[in-house]
Amino acid sequence: MNRILVGVDASPASVEALRRAADEARLHGATLEVLYAFEPPENVAAFPVLPERGKDKVDLAKAESEANERVGKWLSDVDVKLDDVDVEWTVVPDQRPTRALVERSKDADLVVVGSRGRGGFRGLRLGSTSEQVTRHAHCPVLVSRPKE
Secondary structure (H helix, E strand, O other): OOEEEEEEOOOHHHHHHHHHHHHHHHHHHOOOEEEEOOOOOOOOOOOOOOOOOOOOOOOOOHOOOOOOOHHHHHHHHHOOOOOOOOEEEEEEEEEHHHHHHHHHHHHOOOOEEEOOOOOOOOOOOOOHHHHHHHHHOOOEEEEEEOOH
């Protein structure tokens, strides 16, 4: 394996997915690509990576820049050992994380997703994003479940 892709949204499930993906990258000597798909500025924010909004519209370049900064900070603050793994991160303006993960899976050897993220259906065993990624990814998918 050369490239492992993990989708994150700062939920507890995505922290576990990041941990599992880092372990797999370490085991295989692979590059770890962390992908966060954020909603473009015209849409309602669902994740704290989006910039604060005032009365003016936030332009896309600024939103991407701020999202990159915040994802970088999140990666440095999260309780996952990453210092011995080659990590790259990608921030994509797309309100559907499934679409971004499936597209990036074309260049990956493995995709890791959490079992549930920030969606509204907490009782489901598998979230809508992880369920769709398992169906449409171009490579194997590992669904990381939280330790209970």
